[in-house]
Each structure stands twice: as C-alpha cells, then as structure tokens.
Amino acid sequence: AQTVTQSQPEMSVQEAETVTLSCTYDTSESDYYLFWYKQPPSRQMILVIRQEAYKQQNATENRFSVNFQKAAKSFSLKISDSQLGDAAMYFCAYRSPYGGATNKLIFGTGTLLAVQP
C-alpha cells in the first residue's frame, strides 16, 4: 500500500522569503501522480500544484515549484517570495493513475505553515 509522509508538522517563514516543505512517499508503482493541496483557515482544500511521475521536469505554478526526486521518492514544495496569504496547512498527496478502486488520494499528515510579517 502507498504511504505519504510529511515530517514537518509546523514551519515558519518570513514574508518575502523562501520556504521548502518536505514530502516523501512509498510506492511500488512506476507511474503515479503527486499533488500539493493548501488548506487555509477557511478549510477549503485548494490545489497548489500537480506532478506526473513520468515527467522529469519539475512542475511550477507562479511562486510555487516542486523538487521531484523519483528515485528518492521525494516531492518537496518550494514557496518563493512568501506572502501572508500563504499561511495555511499544506498537504502532500499521492494518487495511482489506474482508476477504479485505486483512484483515491492518499494524504500526508500536513505541514502547518506560518508566515511572519
């Protein structure tokens, strides 16, 4: 069974600085999808970024980028130029590509990010 581990329960960053959130996963599949979701105090789950395992190029979305290391099974999220609105819980998630009963997202336990003004 696949597992996702986020080893940093809490992180803090100064406004305008850069922070990296860690995520590791365990799987025997060669193809899969990885996601970072943001959950602000409103509790809405917001997709931040998505990475397909077959793509070697790291995904980027504006100030958000990932460092995907397939061999190491590592998927970290880098937030550049941190803003107060980035303060939230961040979840790393894994998903098998095969559909059917394996279609669920498997979430890590989350990292609570605080942004200091």
Add this chain to the structure above:
Amino acid sequence: DAGVIQSPRHEVTEMGQEVTLRCKPISGHNSLFWYRQTMMRGLELLIYFNNNVPIDDSGMPEDRFSAKMPNASFSTLKIQPSEPRDSAVYFCASSLSGGSDTQYFGPGTRLTVL
C-alpha cells in the same frame, strides 16, 4: 464556473439523529469522492463514485454510513444514527474522470455530534 457545492456548511446535531450531507459536483465531472478529515486520522476516502456508480466504498466506517448518487449532479452522504465520534469535516470532491484528472474539493461540511 461554479466549483463543488456542499451543504450545509455546518451541522450540529445530537447523538442518535440522522444527518444528511449534500454535494453538487462540478458540471461535466463524472467522478465524485467523499472524504472525511479528523485530527486523529487525517484525510481519508470514504467512498468514490464513477458515472453515478459506487466503485470503492471500503472507507465507509460502518453500516451507519450510506452514500447515494441518484444522478450526475447530486450526491448525499447519510449517517444514521449519528455518534459523537462522527464529528469531523466531510469533503466532497469531483474530477473529470477516474484516471489522471485532478480532484477539486468543495468547502466541506463541519459536523458536530453532541
């Protein structure tokens, strides 16, 4: 486009009462997911529908929980009878298909069972 719509946003009920949570997926999406978020267990899938048919309900905790999807634009999650340990945030999510597509989440329903 409207996102996933859930109602109610908050529900407070007493132990033993029936609770019904509702979800309207994004138009055109044919996969729907119910997740539950608790402090103890984090985010976990309860049930997944594809084309209105339940595909995986292995996460449904027990017979007190049931879910239906009578059509492509509506799903319900029912708890009967409710218990205090059911207190959680329940999310509905939808995606275009069951394969590679991203799941988009609704705002969640915070359920408190007294």
